[in-house]
Amino acid sequence: MLSILAAIQNVALQQPQKTAYQTNRESLTYSELWYLSDCVAQYLLAQDLKRKQPIVVYGHMSPLQIVAFLGAVKAGHPYVPVDSSTPSERLQLIIEASEACMLLKTESLSAPFFIPEVEVSDMITQPSTISVEPSSWVQERDIYYIIYTSGSTGKPKGVQITANNLAHFVAWMNKHFPLQESGVFLNQAPYSFDLSVMDLYPALVNGQTLYAITQEQIAYPKSLFDALATAEIRVWTSTPSFAKMCLMNKEWHQELMPALDTFLFCGEVLPVSVAQELMQRFPQATIFNLYGPTETTVAVSFVEVSSALLEQFDQLPIAPLSEPNLSLVEDGEIIISGPTVSAGYLGAPDLTQKAFPTINSQRIYKTGDIGYEKDGYLFFSGRKDFQVKLHGYRLEIEEIEKQIGNLPPVSSCVVVPVLKDGEIVSLNAFVVLREPLLESAFKMTKQLKSLLSEYLPSYMIPKAFKYMDTLPLNTNGKVDRKGLAVMETV
Protein backbone atom coordinates (compact mmCIF):
# COMPACT_ATOMS: atom_id res chain seq x y z
CA MET A 1 0.00 0.00 0.00
CA LEU A 2 1.09 3.52 -0.77
CA SER A 3 2.87 5.30 2.08
CA ILE A 4 1.63 8.86 2.29
CA LEU A 5 4.90 10.14 3.74
CA ALA A 6 7.07 8.25 1.22
CA ALA A 7 4.98 9.65 -1.63
CA ILE A 8 5.37 13.22 -0.35
CA GLN A 9 9.09 12.65 0.15
CA ASN A 10 9.32 11.52 -3.42
CA VAL A 11 7.67 14.74 -4.62
CA ALA A 12 10.05 16.77 -2.44
CA LEU A 13 12.99 15.03 -4.13
CA GLN A 14 11.62 15.19 -7.68
CA GLN A 15 10.29 18.75 -7.67
CA PRO A 16 11.69 20.53 -4.60
CA GLN A 17 10.87 24.04 -5.79
CA LYS A 18 7.25 23.34 -6.65
CA THR A 19 4.75 25.18 -4.43
CA ALA A 20 3.05 22.75 -2.09
CA TYR A 21 0.85 25.18 -0.23
CA GLN A 22 -0.28 28.71 -0.81
CA THR A 23 -2.53 31.28 0.81
CA ASN A 24 -3.02 34.94 -0.09
CA ARG A 25 -0.16 35.69 2.33
CA GLU A 26 2.22 32.75 2.53
CA SER A 27 3.55 29.86 0.53
CA LEU A 28 5.67 26.78 1.01
CA THR A 29 7.62 24.65 -1.45
CA TYR A 30 7.81 20.85 -1.27
CA SER A 31 11.44 20.98 -0.14
CA GLU A 32 10.53 23.46 2.62
CA LEU A 33 7.60 21.29 3.68
CA TRP A 34 9.82 18.23 3.88
CA TYR A 35 12.72 19.95 5.60
CA LEU A 36 10.65 21.94 8.12
CA SER A 37 8.56 18.91 9.07
CA ASP A 38 11.81 17.03 9.70
CA CYS A 39 12.78 19.84 12.10
CA VAL A 40 9.45 19.50 13.92
CA ALA A 41 9.83 15.71 14.07
CA GLN A 42 13.35 15.99 15.42
CA TYR A 43 12.19 18.45 18.07
CA LEU A 44 9.46 16.03 19.12
CA LEU A 45 11.76 13.02 19.11
CA ALA A 46 14.15 14.91 21.40
CA GLN A 47 11.39 15.38 24.02
CA ASP A 48 10.52 12.74 26.50
CA LEU A 49 7.13 11.97 24.92
CA LYS A 50 5.26 8.71 25.13
CA ARG A 51 5.33 7.05 21.72
CA LYS A 52 2.15 7.27 19.69
CA GLN A 53 0.57 9.78 22.08
CA PRO A 54 -1.56 12.33 20.19
CA ILE A 55 -0.36 15.87 19.50
CA VAL A 56 -2.86 18.68 19.06
CA VAL A 57 -2.13 21.10 16.20
CA TYR A 58 -3.94 24.41 16.59
CA GLY A 59 -4.29 27.18 13.99
CA HIS A 60 -6.07 28.21 10.81
CA MET A 61 -5.02 27.76 7.19
CA SER A 62 -1.31 28.22 7.81
CA PRO A 63 1.55 26.43 6.04
CA LEU A 64 3.09 25.72 9.43
CA GLN A 65 0.04 23.64 10.37
CA ILE A 66 0.77 21.32 7.45
CA VAL A 67 4.41 21.26 8.56
CA ALA A 68 3.25 20.32 12.07
CA PHE A 69 0.96 17.53 10.79
CA LEU A 70 3.79 15.93 8.85
CA GLY A 71 6.27 16.59 11.68
CA ALA A 72 4.01 14.80 14.16
CA VAL A 73 3.53 11.71 12.00
CA LYS A 74 7.22 11.61 11.10
CA ALA A 75 7.91 11.38 14.85
CA GLY A 76 5.36 8.55 15.17
CA HIS A 77 2.56 10.61 16.77
CA PRO A 78 -1.00 11.01 15.47
CA TYR A 79 -2.11 14.62 15.21
CA VAL A 80 -5.41 16.14 16.26
CA PRO A 81 -6.19 19.19 14.09
CA VAL A 82 -8.08 21.96 15.88
CA ASP A 83 -9.15 25.07 14.02
CA SER A 84 -8.61 28.39 15.77
CA SER A 85 -12.34 29.13 15.56
CA THR A 86 -12.77 26.46 18.26
CA PRO A 87 -13.87 27.82 21.64
CA SER A 88 -11.31 27.22 24.39
CA GLU A 89 -13.67 24.97 26.41
CA ARG A 90 -13.91 22.62 23.45
CA LEU A 91 -10.15 22.74 22.92
CA GLN A 92 -9.74 21.85 26.61
CA LEU A 93 -12.18 18.97 26.18
CA ILE A 94 -10.27 17.66 23.15
CA ILE A 95 -6.93 17.91 24.96
CA GLU A 96 -8.32 15.98 27.92
CA ALA A 97 -10.21 13.38 25.89
CA SER A 98 -7.30 12.68 23.53
CA GLU A 99 -4.72 12.70 26.37
CA ALA A 100 -2.56 14.78 24.06
CA CYS A 101 1.05 15.16 25.17
CA MET A 102 1.72 18.46 23.44
CA LEU A 103 -0.02 21.42 21.84
CA LEU A 104 1.62 22.79 18.70
CA LYS A 105 0.24 26.13 17.62
CA THR A 106 0.53 28.59 14.78
CA GLU A 107 -1.57 31.20 16.58
CA SER A 108 -1.45 32.47 20.13
CA LEU A 109 -3.84 31.15 22.75
CA SER A 110 -4.97 33.09 25.78
CA ALA A 111 -5.81 30.33 28.27
CA PRO A 112 -3.18 27.90 29.56
CA PHE A 113 -3.98 24.26 28.79
CA PHE A 114 -1.68 22.50 31.27
CA ILE A 115 0.22 20.56 28.62
CA PRO A 116 3.42 21.76 26.93
CA GLU A 117 2.55 24.39 24.30
CA VAL A 118 5.00 25.24 21.51
CA GLU A 119 4.81 27.66 18.60
CA VAL A 120 5.57 25.67 15.45
CA SER A 121 7.89 28.45 14.26
CA ASP A 122 9.98 28.02 17.44
CA MET A 123 10.55 24.36 16.61
CA ILE A 124 12.29 25.08 13.36
CA THR A 125 14.94 27.57 14.34
CA GLN A 126 17.55 24.83 14.69
CA PRO A 127 19.13 24.07 11.34
CA SER A 128 18.61 20.40 10.64
CA THR A 129 20.42 18.42 8.01
CA ILE A 130 19.50 14.91 9.00
CA SER A 131 16.22 13.44 7.80
CA VAL A 132 14.08 11.57 10.27
CA GLU A 133 14.33 7.83 9.61
CA PRO A 134 11.17 6.19 8.18
CA SER A 135 11.35 3.73 11.09
CA SER A 136 10.27 6.62 13.36
CA TRP A 137 7.24 7.47 11.19
CA VAL A 138 3.72 6.30 11.99
CA GLN A 139 3.42 2.78 10.59
CA GLU A 140 0.57 1.34 8.54
CA ARG A 141 -1.61 0.30 11.45
CA ASP A 142 -0.76 3.29 13.62
CA ILE A 143 -3.16 6.17 14.05
CA TYR A 144 -2.27 8.97 11.64
CA TYR A 145 -4.83 11.59 12.66
CA ILE A 146 -7.74 11.95 15.07
CA ILE A 147 -10.60 14.23 14.09
CA TYR A 148 -13.17 15.26 16.66
CA THR A 149 -16.66 15.31 15.19
CA SER A 150 -18.39 18.64 15.48
CA GLY A 151 -20.86 17.31 17.98
CA SER A 152 -23.78 18.65 15.99
CA THR A 153 -25.42 15.39 16.98
CA GLY A 154 -24.31 14.46 20.49
CA LYS A 155 -20.96 14.66 22.30
CA PRO A 156 -17.82 15.10 20.19
CA LYS A 157 -16.08 11.81 19.43
CA GLY A 158 -12.43 11.39 18.45
CA VAL A 159 -12.39 9.41 15.20
CA GLN A 160 -9.06 7.59 14.80
CA ILE A 161 -7.81 7.18 11.24
CA THR A 162 -4.82 4.92 10.63
CA ALA A 163 -2.07 5.45 8.06
CA ASN A 164 -3.56 2.49 6.22
CA ASN A 165 -7.09 4.01 6.20
CA LEU A 166 -5.69 7.24 4.78
CA ALA A 167 -3.55 5.46 2.18
CA HIS A 168 -6.56 3.49 0.94
CA PHE A 169 -8.65 6.63 0.78
CA VAL A 170 -6.02 8.50 -1.27
CA ALA A 171 -5.57 5.49 -3.58
CA TRP A 172 -9.36 5.42 -4.10
CA MET A 173 -9.37 9.15 -4.89
CA ASN A 174 -6.53 8.68 -7.39
CA LYS A 175 -8.36 5.84 -9.06
CA HIS A 176 -11.62 7.69 -9.65
CA PHE A 177 -10.83 11.38 -10.09
CA PRO A 178 -8.42 13.28 -12.38
CA LEU A 179 -5.95 14.25 -9.65
CA GLN A 180 -2.62 13.43 -11.22
CA GLU A 181 -2.81 15.99 -13.98
CA SER A 182 -1.00 19.15 -12.87
CA GLY A 183 -3.14 21.86 -11.28
CA VAL A 184 -4.09 23.82 -8.20
CA PHE A 185 -6.44 22.29 -5.60
CA LEU A 186 -8.75 24.48 -3.54
CA ASN A 187 -8.59 23.96 0.21
CA GLN A 188 -11.73 25.48 1.72
CA ALA A 189 -12.46 23.25 4.71
CA PRO A 190 -10.59 23.94 7.95
CA TYR A 191 -8.37 21.06 9.09
CA SER A 192 -10.60 20.07 11.99
CA PHE A 193 -13.19 19.06 9.40
CA ASP A 194 -12.29 15.87 7.54
CA LEU A 195 -13.43 17.28 4.20
CA SER A 196 -10.02 19.05 4.22
CA VAL A 197 -8.37 15.61 3.95
CA MET A 198 -10.03 15.25 0.54
CA ASP A 199 -7.84 18.00 -0.89
CA LEU A 200 -4.85 17.98 1.45
CA TYR A 201 -3.41 14.49 0.89
CA PRO A 202 -4.48 13.86 -2.72
CA ALA A 203 -2.80 17.18 -3.58
CA LEU A 204 0.44 16.50 -1.68
CA VAL A 205 0.81 12.88 -2.77
CA ASN A 206 0.39 13.93 -6.41
CA GLY A 207 2.75 16.89 -6.10
CA GLN A 208 0.06 19.50 -6.71
CA THR A 209 -0.34 22.96 -5.20
CA LEU A 210 -2.94 23.51 -2.51
CA TYR A 211 -4.55 26.94 -2.41
CA ALA A 212 -6.08 27.56 1.02
CA ILE A 213 -8.69 30.22 1.65
CA THR A 214 -9.21 31.60 5.11
CA GLN A 215 -12.42 32.28 7.03
CA GLU A 216 -11.46 35.94 6.90
CA GLN A 217 -11.50 35.84 3.07
CA ILE A 218 -14.78 33.94 3.07
CA ALA A 219 -16.30 36.65 5.23
CA TYR A 220 -15.27 39.34 2.69
CA PRO A 221 -16.60 38.27 -0.71
CA LYS A 222 -14.39 40.72 -2.59
CA SER A 223 -11.26 39.18 -1.16
CA LEU A 224 -12.64 35.66 -1.75
CA PHE A 225 -13.49 36.29 -5.40
CA ASP A 226 -10.21 38.16 -6.03
CA ALA A 227 -8.43 35.05 -4.77
CA LEU A 228 -10.57 32.70 -6.84
CA ALA A 229 -9.92 34.83 -9.92
CA THR A 230 -6.15 34.60 -9.60
CA ALA A 231 -5.47 31.22 -7.98
CA GLU A 232 -5.89 29.13 -11.17
CA ILE A 233 -7.77 26.44 -9.29
CA ARG A 234 -8.40 23.25 -11.23
CA VAL A 235 -9.92 21.00 -8.55
CA TRP A 236 -12.60 22.41 -6.26
CA THR A 237 -13.49 20.61 -3.03
CA SER A 238 -16.12 22.06 -0.74
CA THR A 239 -19.48 21.49 0.87
CA PRO A 240 -22.46 22.14 -1.40
CA SER A 241 -23.45 24.99 0.93
CA PHE A 242 -20.20 26.77 0.25
CA ALA A 243 -20.74 26.50 -3.51
CA LYS A 244 -24.28 27.73 -3.05
CA MET A 245 -22.94 30.76 -1.23
CA CYS A 246 -20.50 31.43 -4.11
CA LEU A 247 -23.34 31.10 -6.65
CA MET A 248 -24.95 34.17 -5.11
CA ASN A 249 -22.20 36.16 -6.81
CA LYS A 250 -23.15 36.41 -10.49
CA GLU A 251 -19.49 36.77 -11.45
CA TRP A 252 -18.64 33.30 -10.26
CA HIS A 253 -18.42 31.34 -13.48
CA GLN A 254 -16.00 29.61 -15.82
CA GLU A 255 -14.52 32.85 -17.17
CA LEU A 256 -13.47 33.83 -13.67
CA MET A 257 -11.94 30.38 -13.10
CA PRO A 258 -10.95 29.05 -16.53
CA ALA A 259 -8.78 26.23 -15.13
CA LEU A 260 -11.59 24.73 -13.05
CA ASP A 261 -12.47 21.29 -14.41
CA THR A 262 -13.46 19.20 -11.36
CA PHE A 263 -15.93 19.81 -8.54
CA LEU A 264 -15.82 17.42 -5.59
CA PHE A 265 -18.72 17.84 -3.16
CA CYS A 266 -19.23 15.98 0.08
CA GLY A 267 -20.59 16.38 3.59
CA GLU A 268 -24.19 17.33 2.82
CA VAL A 269 -26.91 16.83 0.26
CA LEU A 270 -25.94 18.32 -3.10
CA PRO A 271 -29.24 19.88 -4.22
CA VAL A 272 -30.23 19.33 -7.85
CA SER A 273 -30.72 23.10 -8.29
CA VAL A 274 -27.12 23.78 -7.21
CA ALA A 275 -25.77 21.10 -9.55
CA GLN A 276 -27.85 22.48 -12.44
CA GLU A 277 -26.63 26.00 -11.94
CA LEU A 278 -23.00 24.86 -11.64
CA MET A 279 -23.32 22.96 -14.90
CA GLN A 280 -24.53 26.10 -16.63
CA ARG A 281 -21.90 28.35 -15.14
CA PHE A 282 -18.97 25.92 -15.47
CA PRO A 283 -19.54 24.04 -18.72
CA GLN A 284 -15.98 22.66 -18.75
CA ALA A 285 -16.19 21.13 -15.29
CA THR A 286 -17.30 17.69 -14.16
CA ILE A 287 -19.28 17.56 -10.92
CA PHE A 288 -18.99 14.66 -8.49
CA ASN A 289 -21.26 14.02 -5.53
CA LEU A 290 -19.23 12.12 -2.94
CA TYR A 291 -20.59 10.52 0.19
CA GLY A 292 -19.08 9.36 3.44
CA PRO A 293 -18.69 10.03 7.15
CA THR A 294 -15.50 10.90 9.07
CA GLU A 295 -15.61 7.39 10.56
CA THR A 296 -14.79 5.78 7.20
CA THR A 297 -12.14 8.32 6.13
CA VAL A 298 -13.83 11.20 4.37
CA ALA A 299 -15.69 9.53 1.47
CA VAL A 300 -16.42 6.04 0.18
CA SER A 301 -18.69 6.48 -2.82
CA PHE A 302 -19.59 8.92 -5.56
CA VAL A 303 -21.68 9.58 -8.61
CA GLU A 304 -20.75 11.76 -11.52
CA VAL A 305 -23.49 14.33 -12.05
CA SER A 306 -24.74 14.34 -15.62
CA SER A 307 -27.64 16.11 -17.35
CA ALA A 308 -29.29 12.71 -17.77
CA LEU A 309 -29.08 12.03 -14.03
CA LEU A 310 -30.53 15.47 -13.26
CA GLU A 311 -33.42 14.82 -15.60
CA GLN A 312 -34.05 11.34 -14.25
CA PHE A 313 -34.22 12.14 -10.52
CA ASP A 314 -35.38 15.02 -8.33
CA GLN A 315 -32.62 14.15 -5.89
CA LEU A 316 -29.03 13.12 -6.59
CA PRO A 317 -27.93 9.57 -5.70
CA ILE A 318 -24.86 9.04 -3.52
CA ALA A 319 -23.63 5.77 -5.06
CA PRO A 320 -24.31 3.21 -7.75
CA LEU A 321 -25.69 -0.03 -6.30
CA SER A 322 -22.55 -1.77 -7.54
CA GLU A 323 -20.51 0.07 -4.88
CA PRO A 324 -19.11 -2.84 -2.86
CA ASN A 325 -18.50 -1.14 0.48
CA LEU A 326 -21.99 0.30 0.98
CA SER A 327 -25.12 -1.60 1.88
CA LEU A 328 -28.44 -1.17 3.60
CA VAL A 329 -29.60 -3.12 6.63
CA GLU A 330 -33.23 -4.03 7.31
CA ASP A 331 -34.27 -0.70 8.81
CA GLY A 332 -32.76 1.21 5.89
CA GLU A 333 -29.59 2.29 7.67
CA ILE A 334 -26.50 2.62 5.46
CA ILE A 335 -23.57 0.53 6.66
CA ILE A 336 -20.02 0.79 5.36
CA SER A 337 -17.26 -1.82 5.21
CA GLY A 338 -13.80 -1.89 3.67
CA PRO A 339 -10.25 -0.76 4.34
CA THR A 340 -11.15 2.83 5.25
CA VAL A 341 -13.31 1.94 8.25
CA SER A 342 -11.75 3.76 11.22
CA ALA A 343 -10.07 2.09 14.15
CA GLY A 344 -12.89 3.52 16.29
CA TYR A 345 -13.40 6.35 18.77
CA LEU A 346 -10.46 7.21 20.97
CA GLY A 347 -10.99 6.26 24.60
CA ALA A 348 -14.60 5.19 24.02
CA PRO A 349 -14.71 1.39 23.67
CA ASP A 350 -18.46 1.15 24.30
CA LEU A 351 -19.33 3.73 21.67
CA THR A 352 -16.86 2.07 19.29
CA GLN A 353 -18.39 -1.35 19.78
CA LYS A 354 -21.86 -0.01 19.16
CA ALA A 355 -20.99 1.93 16.02
CA PHE A 356 -18.45 -0.53 14.58
CA PRO A 357 -19.93 -4.02 15.00
CA THR A 358 -18.66 -7.11 13.19
CA ILE A 359 -21.16 -8.58 10.76
CA ASN A 360 -20.32 -11.79 8.84
CA SER A 361 -16.77 -11.54 10.20
CA GLN A 362 -16.43 -8.07 8.67
CA ARG A 363 -15.94 -4.93 10.71
CA ILE A 364 -18.45 -2.32 9.57
CA TYR A 365 -19.54 1.19 10.49
CA LYS A 366 -23.19 1.98 11.13
CA THR A 367 -23.58 5.46 9.66
CA GLY A 368 -26.84 6.53 11.23
CA ASP A 369 -27.82 7.61 7.70
CA ILE A 370 -30.96 6.25 6.10
CA GLY A 371 -30.89 5.25 2.46
CA TYR A 372 -33.05 3.67 -0.19
CA GLU A 373 -32.42 1.99 -3.52
CA LYS A 374 -33.92 3.03 -6.82
CA ASP A 375 -33.09 2.42 -10.48
CA GLY A 376 -29.60 1.10 -9.81
CA TYR A 377 -28.59 3.79 -7.34
CA LEU A 378 -28.41 4.35 -3.61
CA PHE A 379 -30.04 7.53 -2.30
CA PHE A 380 -29.61 9.31 1.03
CA SER A 381 -32.94 10.07 2.63
CA GLY A 382 -31.97 11.47 6.00
CA ARG A 383 -30.35 10.75 9.31
CA LYS A 384 -31.70 8.53 12.00
CA ASP A 385 -31.08 11.27 14.55
CA PHE A 386 -33.16 13.72 12.49
CA GLN A 387 -36.22 11.66 13.21
CA VAL A 388 -38.01 13.53 15.95
CA LYS A 389 -41.14 12.91 17.96
CA LEU A 390 -43.61 15.74 18.12
CA HIS A 391 -46.92 15.31 19.96
CA GLY A 392 -46.50 11.55 19.58
CA TYR A 393 -45.86 11.61 15.83
CA ARG A 394 -42.55 10.39 14.41
CA LEU A 395 -41.32 12.97 11.89
CA GLU A 396 -38.49 13.06 9.39
CA ILE A 397 -37.02 16.57 9.45
CA GLU A 398 -35.45 16.12 6.00
CA GLU A 399 -38.80 15.13 4.51
CA ILE A 400 -40.29 18.41 5.74
CA GLU A 401 -37.29 20.37 4.42
CA LYS A 402 -37.60 18.68 1.06
CA GLN A 403 -41.27 19.60 0.73
CA ILE A 404 -40.69 23.22 1.76
CA GLY A 405 -37.69 23.38 -0.60
CA ASN A 406 -39.93 22.21 -3.48
CA LEU A 407 -42.39 25.09 -3.07
CA PRO A 408 -42.02 27.59 -5.94
CA PRO A 409 -41.14 30.67 -3.83
CA VAL A 410 -38.46 28.80 -1.84
CA SER A 411 -34.79 28.50 -2.71
CA SER A 412 -33.63 26.58 0.38
CA CYS A 413 -34.80 25.71 3.85
CA VAL A 414 -33.73 24.22 7.17
CA VAL A 415 -36.14 22.97 9.81
CA VAL A 416 -35.13 22.73 13.45
CA PRO A 417 -37.09 21.40 16.43
CA VAL A 418 -37.96 23.80 19.24
CA LEU A 419 -37.29 22.33 22.67
CA LYS A 420 -38.95 23.14 25.96
CA ASP A 421 -37.72 21.34 29.07
CA GLY A 422 -36.00 18.82 26.81
CA GLU A 423 -39.17 18.03 24.88
CA ILE A 424 -39.88 18.99 21.27
CA VAL A 425 -42.85 21.34 21.28
CA SER A 426 -42.86 22.66 17.69
CA LEU A 427 -40.78 23.15 14.55
CA ASN A 428 -39.14 26.29 13.16
CA ALA A 429 -38.43 26.73 9.46
CA PHE A 430 -35.63 29.00 8.23
CA VAL A 431 -36.28 29.87 4.62
CA VAL A 432 -34.34 31.55 1.82
CA LEU A 433 -36.74 32.81 -0.85
CA ARG A 434 -36.02 32.94 -4.57
CA GLU A 435 -37.17 36.57 -4.80
CA PRO A 436 -36.85 39.29 -2.14
CA LEU A 437 -39.83 39.41 0.19
CA LEU A 438 -42.16 42.12 -1.15
CA GLU A 439 -45.22 41.44 0.96
CA SER A 440 -45.23 40.98 4.71
CA ALA A 441 -43.56 37.93 6.23
CA PHE A 442 -46.91 37.06 7.77
CA LYS A 443 -48.57 36.84 4.33
CA MET A 444 -45.72 34.77 2.91
CA THR A 445 -45.93 32.34 5.83
CA LYS A 446 -49.67 32.01 5.31
CA GLN A 447 -49.09 31.27 1.63
CA LEU A 448 -46.33 28.71 2.30
CA LYS A 449 -48.38 26.95 4.97
CA SER A 450 -51.34 26.74 2.64
CA LEU A 451 -49.16 25.34 -0.19
CA LEU A 452 -47.57 22.87 2.20
CA SER A 453 -50.89 21.57 3.40
CA GLU A 454 -51.26 19.90 -0.01
CA TYR A 455 -48.18 17.77 0.63
CA LEU A 456 -47.83 17.40 4.39
CA PRO A 457 -50.18 16.60 7.25
CA SER A 458 -50.71 19.56 9.56
CA TYR A 459 -48.55 18.12 12.36
CA MET A 460 -45.55 18.19 9.99
CA ILE A 461 -45.94 21.87 9.09
CA PRO A 462 -43.55 24.11 11.05
CA LYS A 463 -45.20 26.58 13.38
CA ALA A 464 -42.86 29.51 12.75
CA PHE A 465 -41.13 30.62 9.55
CA LYS A 466 -38.17 32.99 9.43
CA TYR A 467 -36.89 34.50 6.18
CA MET A 468 -33.18 34.92 5.66
CA ASP A 469 -30.95 36.15 2.82
CA THR A 470 -28.72 33.11 3.21
CA LEU A 471 -28.59 30.17 5.57
CA PRO A 472 -25.73 30.61 8.06
CA LEU A 473 -22.82 28.19 7.66
CA ASN A 474 -20.67 26.79 10.45
CA THR A 475 -16.87 26.93 10.21
CA ASN A 476 -16.94 23.62 8.34
CA GLY A 477 -19.02 25.21 5.61
CA LYS A 478 -22.10 23.13 6.39
CA VAL A 479 -25.46 24.72 7.22
CA ASP A 480 -25.26 25.73 10.87
CA ARG A 481 -28.19 23.78 12.34
CA LYS A 482 -26.89 24.21 15.87
CA GLY A 483 -26.82 28.00 15.51
CA LEU A 484 -30.31 28.04 14.00
CA ALA A 485 -31.66 25.87 16.79
CA VAL A 486 -30.96 28.62 19.32
CA MET A 487 -32.19 31.44 17.08
CA GLU A 488 -35.44 33.20 17.86
CA THR A 489 -38.17 33.23 15.24
CA VAL A 490 -41.17 35.49 15.00
Ligand SMILES: Nc1ncnc2c1ncn2[C@@H]1O[C@H](COP(=O)(O)OP(=O)(O)OP(=O)(O)O)[C@@H](O)[C@H]1O
Ligand atom coordinates in the same frame (compact mmCIF):
# COMPACT_ATOMS: atom_id res chain seq x y z
N1 LIG B 1 -23.25 13.40 -0.59
C1 LIG B 1 -23.93 13.45 0.54
N2 LIG B 1 -25.28 13.57 0.52
C2 LIG B 1 -25.98 13.64 1.67
N3 LIG B 1 -25.43 13.62 2.90
C3 LIG B 1 -24.11 13.50 2.98
C4 LIG B 1 -23.28 13.41 1.82
N4 LIG B 1 -22.02 13.27 2.23
C5 LIG B 1 -22.05 13.28 3.57
N5 LIG B 1 -23.28 13.45 4.04
C6 LIG B 1 -23.74 13.52 5.45
O1 LIG B 1 -22.64 13.95 6.24
C7 LIG B 1 -22.34 12.96 7.23
C8 LIG B 1 -20.87 12.90 7.48
O2 LIG B 1 -20.43 14.13 7.91
P1 LIG B 1 -19.38 14.28 9.09
O3 LIG B 1 -18.60 13.03 9.25
O4 LIG B 1 -18.66 15.53 8.83
O5 LIG B 1 -20.21 14.44 10.40
P2 LIG B 1 -21.56 15.17 10.74
O6 LIG B 1 -22.47 14.06 11.07
O7 LIG B 1 -21.95 16.15 9.69
O8 LIG B 1 -21.26 16.02 12.00
P3 LIG B 1 -20.72 15.57 13.39
O9 LIG B 1 -19.34 16.12 13.32
O10 LIG B 1 -21.58 16.21 14.35
O11 LIG B 1 -20.77 14.07 13.46
C9 LIG B 1 -22.86 11.67 6.63
O12 LIG B 1 -23.08 10.70 7.61
C10 LIG B 1 -24.14 12.15 5.96
O13 LIG B 1 -25.17 12.31 6.90
